[in-house]
Amino acid sequence: MRRTLLRILLILLFIPLSAALGHASADDKTIKVQVNQLNIREGPSLTSAVAGKAYYGEEYKVLKEKGDWIQIDFGGRKGWAAGWLVQTTEAVRTDESPTALVTADSLRVRNGPGEQFQVIGTLDQGETASVLEQNESWVKLQTKNLSGWVSADFIQLSGKSAPAPEKKNPSEGTNMGEVRASASLFVRAEPSLNGKIIGEITEDGFYTIIKEEKQWIYLEYKKGKKGWAPRWFLERSSSEKKTAQEAPAEGSKIKILYEGTSLRSQADVNSKIVKRAEKGKVYKVQAAAGSWYKVMDGNQNLYIAGWMASNLNGTPQIAEPGPQEYLKDRLIIIDPGHGGEDRGTTGALGTLEKNLTLRTALLLYNKLDAAGARPILTRSHDTYISLQTRTAAANSRYGATFLSIHYDSSQQNDVQGFTAYYFHGYQKALAECLEEAMAQNLMLSSRGARQGNYHVLRENKSSAALMELGYLSSPNEEQVLRSRKFQEKAASALYKGLAEYFKRMD
Numbered sequence: 175m176r177r178t179l180l181r182i183l184l185i186l187l188f189i190p191l192s193a194a195l196g197h198a199s200a201d202d203k204t205i206k207v208q209v210n211q212l213n214i215r216e217g218p219s220l221t222s223a224v225a226g227k228a229y230y231g232e233e234y235k236v237l238k239e240k241g242d243w244i245q246i247d248f249g250g251r252k253g254w255a256a257g258w259l260v261q262t263t264e265a266v267r268t269d270e271s272p273t274a275l276v277t278a279d280s281l282r283v284r285n286g287p288g289e290q291f292q293v294i295g296t297l298d299q300g301e302t303a304s305v306l307e308q309n310e311s312w313v314k315l316q317t318k319n320l321s322g323w324v325s326a327d328f329i330q331l332s333g334k335s336a337p338a339p340e341k342k343n344p345s346e347g348t349n350m351g352e353v354r355a356s357a358s359l360f361v362r363a364e365p366s367l368n369g370k371i372i373g374e375i376t377e378d379g380f381y382t383i384i385k386e387e388k389q390w391i392y393l394e395y396k397k398g399k400k401g402w403a404p405r406w407f408l409e410r411s412s413s414e415k416k417t418a419q420e421a422p423a424e425g426s427k428i429k430i431l432y433e434g435t436s437l438r439s440q441a442d443v444n445s446k447i448v449k450r451a452e453k454g455k456v457y458k459v460q461a462a463a464g465s466w467y468k469v470m471d472g473n474q475n476l477y478i479a480g481w482m483a484s485n486l487n488g489t490p491q492i493a494e495p496g497p498q499e500y501l502k503d504r505l506i507i508i509d510p511g512h513g514g515e516d517r518g519t520t521g522a523l524g525t526l527e528k529n530l531t532l533r534t535a536l537l538l539y540n541k542l543d544a545a546g547a548r549p550i551l552t553r554s555h556d557t558y559i560s561l562q563t564r565t566a567a568a569n570s571r572y573g574a575t576f577l578s579i580h581y582d583s584s585q586q587n588d589v590q591g592f593t594a595y596y597f598h599g600y601q602k603a604l605a606e607c608l609e610e611a612m613a614q615n616l617m618l619s620s621r622g623a624r625q626g627n628y629h630v631l632r633e634n635k636s637s638a639a640l641m642e643l644g645y646l647s648s649p650n651e652e653q654v655l656r657s658r659k660f661q662e663k664a665a666s667a668l669y670k671g672l673a674e675y676f677k678r679m680d
C-alpha cells in the first residue's frame with residue numbers, strides 16, 4: 175500500500191517535469207551570427223536583395239543549405255545567410271530548454287551549486303551551453319563535454335523559457351537606438367566617475383540606450399539591469415549608420431589606402447595578420463562583415479578593416495570606430511621602469527617592480543601596435559638603461575608621447591591605489607586622461623593626477639606621464655597587481671587613456 179502511494183507520488187512529481195522538458199529534437203540545426211551585422215538575403219547569392227539584417231550572437235533555425243549559403247527561418251519568413259559569416263550548431267537541447275551564453279572571461283564550472291564545490295572545468299566568454307537546472311544564483315549547464323554548475327551572474331539566458339531578449343519596454347526609449355562598446359567599461363549607478371560600480375559592459379557588445387546625459391549614456395547592460403556608462407567608447411549603432419556603412423560594400427571594389435595594410439584572418443583587429451597589402455591595390459569585396467571587408471587574395475579569404483580602404487563605387491568610406499582612429503600612426507614611447515641591476519621596489523610577496531613594469535609595457539605595446547600606432551619600448555628585456563637614455567628616446571624624436579610605467583611602494587603597507595604624474599603644464603592633459611581611463615576601468619582606487627619631480631618628466635620636452643600603477647608594498651594589492659586579469663586591464667586602460675588624449679588634442 176505504502177509502496178503504491180509512493181509510486182503514484184513519484185509519477186505525479188515527474189509528469190510536470192517531463193512535460194516541461196518537451197521533446198528532444200536532435201536534428202534541429204541552428205546558425206549563430208558571427209559578425210556584428212549580417213545581411214539576410216532573398217536568395218543564396220550576394221546579388222540577391224537584402225531581406226533584413228541579423229546581428230552578432232543571434233541564432234536562427236536552419237531550413238536548408240545550398241553551397242556556401244544557408245536558408246534560415248528569419249522570424250517566420252525565409253531568408254539566406256552567407257555560411258562563412260555564421261557558425262552552425264547541431265542543437266541537442268530540448269525544444270523548451272533555454273541556452274546560456276557565457277559572459278565572463280573564464281567561467282568556473284563546479285560539481286555543485288555553490289562556491290564550496292570543486293571546480294571541474296572552465297567555459298570561455300561567448301561559449302553557449304544548454305541549461306539543465308537552475309536555482310536563484312546557480313545554473314547547471316551541459317556542453318558537449320562538460321556538465322556542471324556555474325554562477326548565474328556570468329551567463330545570459332536565452333531560449334523559449336527565458337524572457338525574449340528582443341522585447342523592450344515601449345515606454346522607455348525604444349527610438350533611442352543602440353550603442354556598440356568599442357572597449358569594455360564599468361557601468362555606474364550615477365553619471366559620474368565617482369558613481370558606484372554596479373556592472374560591466376564588454377567590448378563589441380551592443381546595448382540599448384535608455385537615456386542620455388552629457389558625457390554619459392544610461393543603458394541596459396544586462397537583461398533588466400540598467401546603469402550609466404561614459405560616452406567615450408560607445409559608438410551609436412542606429413539604423414541609419416548601419417545601412418550607410420554596410421549596404422554598398424558587397425560586390426563592389428575597394429582600393430587599399432595605406433602601404434602595408436594588414437590582411438587578417440578574421441574581421442577583428444586582434445586576429446592574426448596573414449599578409450600585408452600594398453597601397454593602391456584593388457580588391458573585389460566578397461562580403462561586408464560589420465565595418466570590415468571580406469576579400470579573396472590568391473585562394474585565401476581575408477579581411478580588411480573598412481577604414482583602411484576606399485570604395486571605388488563612390489560610396490562613403492567606412493568610418494573607423496573606437497580608439498584605433500585616434501592612435502593610428504602615433505609615436506608612443508613606452509618606458510618600463512627600472513631593469514637589470516636596478517630592480518626597483520620589491521613587493522611584500524617578492525614581486526620585482528622591474529619585471530612587472532616590463533610585463534605591463536609589453537601588453538600595452540602589442541595593443542598599440544595592433545591599433546596601427548607606432549609604439550617604441552625603451553627596453554624590451556631585463557637590462558639596465560639610464561634615465562638620460564630613457565628621456566632621449568622621446569627628445570630625439572619629433573612628436574613623441576612618452577609614458578613611463580612603475581609600481582609604487584610605501585613604508586605603510588596599507589597604502590593602496592594608482593597615481594598619474596606629470597611635471598610640466600604641457601604634460602598635465604596626458605596624465606589626466608590616463609588617470610581617468612584607469613579609474614574608469616579598474617577597481618583600484620585613484621590617488622589622482624599629480625605633479626611629480628621625476629627626471630623622465632622634468633627633462634622631457636614631450637607630453638609625458640609617469641604612472642605608478644599600484645602599491646607592491648601592500649600584500650593585498652600586490653596579489654591583484656601581478657594577476658593576469660589586472661595586467662590585461664591596466665594595459666587596456668592605458669591604451670584607452672592614450673586614445674582619449676589624442677582625441678582631445680585633435
Ligand SMILES: [Zn+2]
Nearest residue numbers: 511518580581
Ligand atoms: Zn619605479
